Amino acid sequence: MARITMREAISQALWEEMERDERVFIMGEEVGVWGGTYAVTKGFYDHFGEKRVRDTPISEAVIVGSAIGAALTGLRPVAELMTINFAFVAMDHIVNEAAKLHYMFGGQFRLPLVIRAPGGGGRQLAATHSQTPDVIFAHFPGLKVVSPGTPADAKGMLKSAIRSDDPILFIENATLYQLRGEVPDGEYTTPLGKSRVHRPGRDVTIVTYSKMVDLSTKAAEQLSKDGIEAEIIDLRSLRPLDMEPVIESFKKTNRAVLVEEGWLSYGVGAEVAARIYEQALDYVDAPIKRVAQKEVPLPYNRNLEQMALPQVEDIVKAVKEVL
Amino acid sequence: MKKEEYLNLYRQMVLIRRVEERAAELYQQGKIGGFLHLYIGQEAVSTGVISARKPNDRVITAYRDHGVAINVGIPAKKVMAELLGKESGVSKGKGGSMHMADVEKNFWGGHAVVGSHLPLAAGLALGDQYQGHNAVTICMFGDGATNIGFFHEAVNLSKVWNLPVLWVCENNQYGMGTAVKRASAVEEIRQKAEGYNIPNQRIEGMDVMEVRPVAEKALKKVRDGGGPYFLEIVTYRYRGHSMGDPERYRDKTEVKKWEEEDPIGIYHNYLLKQEIALKDELDNLEMQVEAEVEEAVEYAESSPEPAPEALYENVYIENL
Numbered sequence: 080m081a082r083i084t085m086r087e088a089i090s091q092a093l094w095e096e097m098e099r100d101e102r103v104f105i106m107g108e109e110v111g112v113w114g115g116t117y118a119v120t121k122g123f124y125d126h127f128g129e130k131r132v133r134d135t136p137i138s139e140a141v142i143v144g145s146a147i148g149a150a151l152t153g154l155r156p157v158a159e160l161m162t163i164n165f166a167f168v169a170m171d172h173i174v175n176e177a178a179k180l181h182y183m184f185g186g187q188f189r190l191p192l193v194i195r196a197p198g199g200g201g202r203q204l205a206a207t208h209s210q211t212p213d214v215i216f217a218h219f220p221g222l223k224v225v226s227p228g229t230p231a232d233a234k235g236m237l238k239s240a241i242r243s244d245d246p247i248l249f250i251e252n253a254t255l256y257q258l259r260g261e262v263p264d265g266e267y268t269t270p271l272g273k274s275r276v277h278r279p280g281r282d283v284t285i286v287t288y289s290k291m292v293d294l295s296t297k298a299a300e301q302l303s304k305d306g307i308e309a310e311i312i313d314l315r316s317l318r319p320l321d322m323e324p325v326i327e328s329f330k331k332t333n334r335a336v337l338v339e340e341g342w343l344s345y346g347v348g349a350e351v352a353a354r355i356y357e358q359a360l361d362y363v364d365a366p367i368k369r370v371a372q373k374e375v376p377l378p379y380n381r382n383l384e385q386m387a388l389p390q391v392e393d394i395v396k397a398v399k400e401v402l
Numbered sequence: 403m404k405k406e407e408y409l410n411l412y413r414q415m416v417l418i419r420r421v422e423e424r425a426a427e428l429y430q431q432g433k434i435g436g437f438l439h440l441y442i443g444q445e446a447v448s449t450g451v452i453s454a455r456k457p458n459d460r461v462i463t464a465y466r467d468h469g470v471a472i473n474v475g476i477p478a479k480k481v482m483a484e485l486l487g488k489e490s491g492v493s494k495g496k497g498g499s500m501h502m503a504d505v506e507k508n509f510w511g512g513h514a515v516v517g518s519h520l521p522l523a524a525g526l527a528l529g530d531q532y533q534g535h536n537a538v539t540i541c542m543f544g545d546g547a548t549n550i551g552f553f554h555e556a557v558n559l560s561k562v563w564n565l566p567v568l569w570v571c572e573n574n575q576y577g578m579g580t581a582v583k584r585a586s587a588v589e590e591i592r593q594k595a596e597g598y599n600i601p602n603q604r605i606e607g608m609d610v611m612e613v614r615p616v617a618e619k620a621l622k623k624v625r626d627g628g629g630p631y632f633l634e635i636v637t638y639r640y641r642g643h644s645m646g647d648p649e650r651y652r653d654k655t656e657v658k659k660w661e662e663e664d665p666i667g668i669y670h671n672y673l674l675k676q677e678i679a680l681k682d683e684l685d686n687l688e689m690q691v692e693a694e695v696e697e698a699v700e701y702a703e704s705s706p707e708p709a710p711e712a713l714y715e716n717v718y719i720e721n722l
Contacts, residue, residue, distance in 0.1 A: 141521040141555035148525020185494030186716035272722030
């Protein structure tokens with residue numbers, strides 16, 4: 080087991096898949112000569128050349144749209160959006176094309192496409208560059224939306240995504256690139272669409288994903304000092320949403336706190352809570368609590384921004400309230 | 403061209419016309435739902451362009467796609483069945499009028515958000531360039547599509563990457579009900595290609611004999627590695643934008659004037675005048691087409707509705 084950063088994990092996944100399959104190529108803004116705005120693709124251009132590491136104009140619609148077209152010809156493009164906030168510029172191609180073509184043409188089209196995009200707040204980039212709009216994309220059947228919270232999952236899931244024949248939005252979190260974690264040695268893939276137990280516990284179930292896995296883990300460590308053992312479920316995939324480990328855990332703990340970085344309204348927590356009530360109502364011992372971003376556009380000022388984002392203390396407080 | 407090829411162009415245009423006339427009737431009878439955008443009047447454009455392609459050349463178009471669907475070789479009965487939403491339709495009844503495609507015929511749809519398929523076309527061409535295929539992507543779109551950002555992003559990228567795309571603007575002079583001069587900064591759409599340093603040409607599109615050789619030359623240029631080429635083909639749609647269009651935006655005399663330039667009539671006269679075909683032969687061909695269209699309607703009407711299970715089929719390739 081090597082201990083590497085999220086950035087290295089994603090970079091390794093891309094590198095290995097490009098070495099493995101000639102059809103895999105990457106395209107996006109500054110992925111080539113620059114080496115990636117978050118340095119994920121540093122060294123790729125020199126090694127793989129400009130045919131397979133394609134710098135594009137700042138034209139998100141044609142980045143996603145042409146990646147779809149290339150995928151239809153049998154290639155396996157990985158299109159990078161510099162941030163998920165720019166996905167709105169390519170929204171039509173993500174939701175009206177990528178998510179629909181296989182179904183709408185009666186199963187004739189195959190789109191082995193991965194769109195990578197980092198999101199998240201906390202870097203003082205203000206309202207337009209700090210969003211976590213993951214649920215918007217998870218709303219559309221036909222698209223798969225995944226978002227790993229650990230380097231091991233990031234590497235294994237990205238490799239699976241690249242090998243998949245369905246269009247996949249792979250959402251990263253820009254503040255997680257430095258996060259370190261153990262990664263299995265050698266070749267491995269991680270199945271998509273599967274939630275997992277990140278930390279076992281007996282008293283309360285915390286359901287979360289992406290960056291909030293790390294915050295929830297820190298909260299669980301604090302709670303542990305008070306004798307409270309939280310079980311953390313990392314969803315890893317928002318569509319499809321695998322509720323099995325969530326329900327299993329909830330039937331044991333009978334209490335849940337749902338944590339996400341995005342806004343509360345219509346969020347992941349809302350969806351998960353509804354499903355727990357639908358599938359395990361008899362096991363509910365306390366109202367389910369949600370922790371999420373405050374309902375404001377994220378401000379630039381550091382203090383205000385941190386006030387709006389979910390914090391470890393918010394998770395600790397919510398857990399204590401449901402106990 | 404051999405005589406057979408000349409006759410085939412005629413046959414295609416008449417087939418498109420008859421299929422759509424029948425479709426309009428079926429629409430009025432409530433047998434076709436949703437929107438129905440007819441291609442009547444524009445037949446010479448896709449017939450001229452697509453008949454000039456090689457089998458490995460890809461075709462992609464917008465929502466006014468019945469004519470293109472027939473020209474790529476989809477049987478009329480599969481088109482008609484799709485219009486009626488049947489399981490035997492070319493898109494299994496899930497796409498309808500605006501979303502027909504047939505991968506085996508190298509036809510990549512049928513895309514209904516104006517301009518959205520132009521970036522896809524750039525990608526199809528990228529796929530061929532990347533894999534070393536000697537193929538051209540023919541991307542057809544209306545004048546209205548040239549005012550949306552997708553057009554500019556896609557056309558720009560095609561030049562930057564020297565992609566093998568033939569951009570074909572079917573300028574039917576109205577984007578829905580808004581005339582080109584009321585919506586576009588330039589009335590000659592080809593000037594937009596000029597702005598991206600893409601070789602271009604504007605031609606009249608009512609005479610298939612004018613369209614076909616220009617398309618052949620343009621395809622050859624692209625195929626020989628010349629990068630993208632842009633054709634603006636001026637045409638006219640005789641019917642409304644879609645069924646139920648009150649057509650307040652144009653004068654009946656204008657429509658009448660263009661109807662005198664009917665692509666089928668022009669080509670009919672050409673074939674007789676050049677002594678390529680006799681009137682009897684053309685009459686005969688028309689009768690064959692009528693019969694084919696009636697068979698197509700019967701096929702579509704007698705085809706089963708999609709099974710309820712089809713609702714959940716083809717959302718994903720790999721269900722997790």
